[in-house]
Structures are given as structure tokens and as C-alpha cells.
Amino acid sequence: MRIDARRIAAATALAVLAGCSQEEPLLPSAHEVIVHALLDAGARDQYVFVQTTNGAFDEAKPVAGALVTLTLPDGRSLRADEERDSSRFITDNDEPRVTSAYRFSLDKLGFSIVPGGTYRLRVELPDARVVTGHTTVPNAVAISIMPPAQLFNYVRDTLSLAWPRVPGARSYEVSVNSGGDALHGPNRNPRAIFADTSIKLNSRTLEGSGDHDFFVRGYMHRLIVSAVDSNYYDYYRRTSDSFTGVGVIGHLAGALGVFGSIVEIDARMLDVR
């Protein structure tokens, strides 16, 4: 179950005013394109996912047949390959699967993610709608080695991390994945938190803010610190206001969503016991 603090507060208010709230059916009237795209400096394949929606959660449809292009810092323009692949974009059971993935293969297309480089994305939908955006990659080289696991006492230990500031990075994201099956593991989705250039983590970090704690006892955890650009940071640092809708910041023209960039700068393996 997903938890939104505003919903909790609103539900409490509704409970206080029990019986006074009125519900009325309402048809969604949105006509939006949703794009989720990211340049991961440590990955050999970069993916773009395109959906359209009328505003109902269970009617967000993947878009096939779009023309997705990426313009590199040197001016070259590359076209993504469209693939039938639903393993790269996981949805909940009650939501349509995203089966179309637009892939930019670094190896196939012969390009790289240049630290500090600016990349421009253009998505042209079959219905002629156009989405554009750009991102500037944080100026750091991605790490590629995961260090050996270290023991972490769930009750007693606190993990302190610090990292140098990265030029071009708007913030830093600490992600933790406790492994296991993607849909049935203890942390089905990775937990993530923004920080400046240091953070202290323990079992109570983020407690109460979602399905699970930051760490789960008995599991091997992989932790990554990423330098992120302002598109990525802005898109995830807030959630939309349940009453007014404001809050989520998008920098795409023509779509909801994000086109950002991240560079992994630190990694840890924790055996949480």
C-alpha cells in the first residue's frame, strides 16, 4: 500500500467530520504524455519510456511507434531502437504493463555519456505530439566496482557516508536495494533519499514514510550514491499536493515526467543482520 502523508491527514480530517464528506463520480479529463528517461553514466544502455494517459491510473498506455532521438554534445543525433521489453519498467499489478522501451545502446550506436555534456531528447508520438527536454550530466566519472560486503547490525549500527561535491550535480541520491525478487522482495522498490555531501543511515531512516524501512534485517543490501542533475532532483524532491495538484516539477516540454542524468559516485554492500 502506498502512503501519502496528505492522504493520511485528509483521511484524519474526514474521520473527524465523519459522515459529512460527500463523494461524487468524476471522469478524468487529462490528455497527457508521460516520459520517463534518464542518462545513467554507468550503464551501457539508456532507455526512454513513453506513455499516454487520460488521467486514470489504470489507463496509462505505453506508446509504440514513437520516434525518439537523442542529440549528443557534439551535435550528432541518434535514433533509439524500439523494443518489446517489459522488464525495464515495472508497474503494479493493476496498471498496464509498459511493453515498449526505446533503447539507446552505447555500444551499438558508438557514443558515450560525457561528464558535463548536454544531451537533448526529442520524442515524436504517432499522433504528432512532440516532447522535448535536455539534461546536463554531472561532471564525474561513474564508479564501476561494488566493494565487498560489510556487516551491518540492524539495531546498533549507523552508516556514515561522505563524498566530494561534483560539479554540475544539483544533489545526491542515496539508493538502497535489498535485493530479492523485484515484485516480492522485502523492498520491492529501491528506497531513495536525497542528501548533500554526507548522510547517516540506520534502520529508522525513512521509517514510516513508505512500505518498508530503509534497511531490512536478514538481507544483503546494495547501496549507491549518485550525483544527479537538476531535472532529476526537481522531479523527485516533491510530491503533488492532494488538494491543489502543485508540487511535482517537470522540465519537459509537452509531457509530464523527467529526462535527467545521474552518475554513480559511491557504492556499498551491506549484510544487514
Next chain:
Amino acid sequence: MPLRLHRMLAALALAIASTQSSAAAQSRSPDSTFADLSRDGNGVAALLRPITAGFSGQTAEAAFKAIAATARLSFTLDPRLSGMQSRITIPSSVRSAAVALIEVADASNLRVRVSPSGQIIVVEARASAPAARSATPDTTRRDPVVLAAVHAEAERLERVRFASRTDVGGISITGRELRSAPAFVEPDVLRSVQLMPGISARSDYTAGFNVRGGENDQNLILIDGYPIYSPFHFGGIFSTFIDATVGRVELHRGGMPVQYGGRLSGVIDVSPAEPTSTGTHGTAEVSLVSSSASVGRVFADGAGSWMIAARRTYADAIVNRFSSDTFPYHFQDGQAHVARSWANGVRMSATAYAGADVLTPVLNYSFDNWWGNGVAGVTAAKRFDNARLFGIRLGDSVTIEQRASLTRFSSQIAIPEIVYLATDRVTDRRLAGSIAAHSAGSTRTLGYELSFQDLDYHSNSSFAGLADIIPFDSIRQQSRASSVYADQLWRPTTKLLLQVGGRVDAVQASDWIGFSPRVSMKYWLDRNLAVTAAAGSYAQWMHSLGREEEPIQPIQFWIASDSTLPVSRSHDAIVGVERWMNPTRFFHVEAFYKRYDDLLTPNPYNDAGVRGDEFYRARGASYGADVMLRQLDGGPFSGWLAYTYSVSTRERADGLRYFPTQDRRHNLNLVGSWRSGAYTLGARANIASGLPGTPLIGGYIRARYDPIARRWTPDATFDEQVIPGEYNSVRFPKYSRIDVSATRAGRMWGASVSPYLSVVNLLNAHNPAGFLYDYSTRSNRASVPNLPFAPTLGVSIAY
């Protein structure tokens, strides 16, 4: 639950039945004997009210009436008494109304007599010696001359203001009149103020209100002239003012006089009630959720008075006593006021207030949550007659006043279990003073104000959604503002009153100096009809981070203008007409236009790590007209009709033009109170057009990249996002509500005991404060209602 309600109603009925009618009690003690007025006021409280005025060449009749008006006395005089037209000169000093009346009577060879119930008559003084009789009797036959006695009801303060002040945009109302309106749970001054023309609130749960289209942080709220920053309890449902302590409320909805600075739209000054009775008197109020008590008395032969009051809610204690569940909340207030005048013209007063909302620990959560205000202020004033400075006569009299105050607002919300911390501290230290020179037809005032604010705001949480109510940020500031002002009230002709002044404010942190001219006038077309006009400029350097669009705003958080946040300005113009139909009924209508520059509206996208992005800059305008038809308290019926038409527009620096959330076009309030015997019935009807809102037209799932598995998954914490339509492009449904109340005044054990029953939203009208949209499974929206049908009861005791 119904059974309990029946028991409570039965208990209330029993209480009503067992009380005696105060009217009946009065009828058993008719005024039958009059005695000469003595300097102690003959035990009549009203005669101990302080009088400072002096008289220079006025008739005794005028002097008597002036004293009666000031002390609100009811007395009878015959203008044909030989001494009534005597010209008298009495220097001003601070003394009781009784002493002042005796002074006038002595100077005009008259005598003042008073009945045990306080009825006052003026008669000829006793003949010093019988005149020698004519040797021959008068045998002419003449009809006896019947002198028409004049029953002179003291002029109401509102009428006095009509005759002596320009008062554009102003409303003065007594605490008694405000509490005649039906109330939710218990009388509340700030809720009742919202029934006045030009004033409304975003919702029933908003810690603030809007004055003539302004944002809700644009109002200066004063307790006895000292600022109080967030005077609300329980998310804005109750104010911090204990009902018994409210003497009079002065509202300025524009055209603010020069002594008021720092806010763009309105001023509300709540003056404390001052006891006027000899002996110790008090009140107690018991309602469903709280009890309050006050006690006070006069001292020094009426030259001084004190009052203390306290209030606490006890829903927590009741729930904890009868249920295994806990109700972890209460609020409490305490207030004290003392005032003393001396014969040498010195008056000193002090007011202190402290209040807090407290959330106590519940279950296993280690809450440490509270918020509250503290105010302490002292004022010293001295009046000089025929004061001279360097040989120059300053006026008939000069009043020098010096004020000092300390105000604090503190809040702490700390819930470690869910990683949430919000603290806010505002410390306001203020020095202010003025010198006012009064002469015939003119009053000149010079004043200054120095304010020092220390601000410390910090808020952060892993619940990103909480930022909508309590913005995430970390700000420490020191603000210093220095102001000087000058003002002249001048009556160039008997029909025209002009007030011209200006105020210069300097805000150190912003390196800003601004001049705010103010001018107002009143022109009497006849004795009961006047036209008014005013224009002025205003500045504001304290701003609330609370977002107007939110239907629930439990607390306001304040930060100050600095190098990144400009000082906001507004400029207003008002024209109006005021007509008195009889001594207790009047009507006024005012049209207003207000323009805003550098208005700061909270930025919902602010980044806690960036200073200066807390607000959008905007400009805009509010205009409209409001009407008030008012029947003053005193007869069997009192109340008012208040209607406001208002249009507000804003334009942000990024080009977005919109109607702000407080843009309520029509707002009609009918408030009435009927007295019949021992019963007082109150009613309030309100109908208002809907406020602007943003429709949420859909939702979508926000995915988040997993850099470890290198795939996208639903954002673990906040995946469901809504899609807003055009900002404030629709209107919420209209607001309508009828409240009623019934009070029975009686006596029990020597005290006045008045049980009351009040019903808010009698028809249970559904008034949405906002909507929650759900596009996940079945598309719908659920309203968050304003106050529903809510009967409450209580009892007021005065002794």
C-alpha cells in the same frame, strides 16, 4: 451517543428552568430613592470610569453630555435649569466620572443625584438662603409651567466616532455585540469578526482571514495594541482571545491611520475589558470543550482596575476518563490586564497573555508538539495641559505615550518515528511612542516605532507531502524596522474633517526605506449624513509561508523581508457614505480599490536548500464595495447586515495571471440578536459565492530509476501524482450556513447565570472546503467539508 445528548439537553433545560429571570429580579428593586452624588460614585460602577477631558468655556449642559458620552452614563437633565447654560472652565485631569460630574455641577450651581440602580438626574443646587418674600402675595392666575425633562442617553461610541473621526474603513464593535452572534462551541472574537463586511476566511479551519481581497498574512492583529503573530488554536477554529477579556474590537479594513505599519490590508486591535464595578467580580464560562474564568475589580477609588482570566479545553481529560482511547490535545490561555490613572494625568497599563496548544504523547509515539503565543506589554501616558515647548504653546493639552512590548510565537512539531521536525520561533521586541497635541479643531501627532524580530524557522520531513502545509526550509533571520510618523487631524470647517499624515519605515535587512502617505476626510452633508474618502500607502516586511490555497492552515509561519525577499507594498483608495437613521442605527457603504506591488505569494516549488525561493513575486489588485446596516446594542434587537462584493486578481512575475484563492465575489452576512424578557435569541445567516480552485483532472504513476537493478519501478513512497488543470480556473460551490443560539439570563445564588444553546450550520449545509481526487480505482472526488451541523451548549456565569 443520542442518549447522552438527551441527558445533556435535559440538564440544560433543568438549568434554564431553575434560574430566575433577571428581568424579574430587576422588577423587584425599582429605583425609588435618589441621593446626592458623592465622589465615590455611590457604588455605581459606571461612575468610576476614568474621565480625562477638561472644559474651556463650554456650557454645563455640553460638559455633562460629554462626560455621559465618555462614561456611557444614562441620565436625565433639564436644559432650562438656570445653571445649564453656564460657561465653565475646568482643567483636564484624570478622575472618575463621578468626580467630573461633581466638578461641573459645582461650577454651574447644579446638583447631581443618583439612584441605587445608577439613574442620574441633574437638578438645581439647594438654595443657599430663602429669598425675602414679597409682602403682597401674587394673586395672578397662570397655568403651571411644565418643564420638559430631557432624557439624555449617552451617545454611543460609534456615534461619537462618526462626529469626531474620519474613520474610513473602520469598524468599532464591543465584545458584547460580537458575542451575541451564534458561535461554534463558544463565543470567539476573531470568528465573529469574520461576519463583518469586507472580511472572510478561506475555510472554517484557517488560521487567518482575508480583508478586502488581501492575503491572510496582511493583517496586523493586536492585543491591547501589542502584536500577536498567530492568535489561533486548534487549526484556526478558535482564537486565542478569551471572551471575557474582550472589551472592544477596532477594525481597520483599509485607510489605516499612520500609527499602524507593517501590514498591507487590515488591523484588528482587541482592547481588553476593564472592570468598572467596585468589589470583586468575575465570570465563568463552561462549554462542551472548555472552561474559562475571569476575575477583576477596580481599586484606588476607581482610578485603577485589574482583570485576570484563564481558559483550558478538557476534551482530553474527559476522553481519557471515560475511554481507553486517548485524545492527546488541549489548549490553554491566560491573560492579565491592569490599568491605573493618577491625578497628575499619568496613566499606566500593562497586558500579558500566554497561550499554548499542546499535543501530548499517544501510543508509542514520542510526540513533543506544542505551539503558542506570549505577549507582554506596558504603556505609560501623561497628559499636560497648556503644554509649552521652548516657549511655544503646543496646544490645549498634550498627551505623551510610551509603549514597550515583547511578543513571542513558538512552535515545535517533532515526531521522530516518522522523521519529522518543524520548529518556528518569532521574538518581536517593540518600542513605540507618540506625542499628541490637542487644540480646538486640531490634533497633531508625532510618533515612532522600533521593532526587532528574531526569526528561526526549520522544517523537514521524509513525508514530502507535508511540505504543502509546512514548507520545508531552514531560515534564521534578524529583522530591524524603524518607523516615524506624523499626522494631523484638522477641522477647517464645521462640516469638514481632514486627516493628513505620513509614515517612513526603514527595514534594515532589506536596506529599504519607504514613505507611506495617508490622507482621509469626512464631509458632513447634514448632521446624520457624511461622505468619506481615504487614500494611503502601506508596507509589509513580515510574511507568512502558509499557502492560501490550502483548505487547512493550522499555523502561520513567519519570515521577514531581507536581501532576497522584497518589502511588499500596497496602495488603496476608499470612498464611502455613512448615514445615521437614529441614535442606534446606521448604514455605511464603502467602495475600495487596492493595488499591490512586490506581493510575496508562497512558492509551492521552493527548495529547502535555496534561499530566496520561498515566494513568488506578484502584483495585483483588489476592488469592490461593502455595505453595513447596523443596529447597535441597547434595545431588544441588535445586529447587522453585511454584504461585500470583491474582485481580486494577481499576476506573478513569471506571467501567470489568476484569481487568488481568497477571491470571494459575494458575501452576505445577517447577524441578529433579539432580547425578550430573560431570553436572548441569536441568529446568523451567511451565503457566499464560491472560491477559486484548481481542478485536478487526472493522475499518473511516477516511476523512479533503480540505479542498482537499472530499471524503472513505481516510486516507492510517492508514486501517485495528480495532474492539475489550469490554476484556480474553477469555482468551488457556494457557502451557505445558518447558525442559531438561545440564551436565558437568570440569577442563581446571587450570580447571573446564563445557560445557552448554540447550533452551528442548523441545516447541515454541505460546504466543501476542498476536494480530494482519486483516479486510482474508481474515479471520484470527495469533499472535505467545512463545519457541519454542530449543536453546542454551555453556561455563562457572572458575579
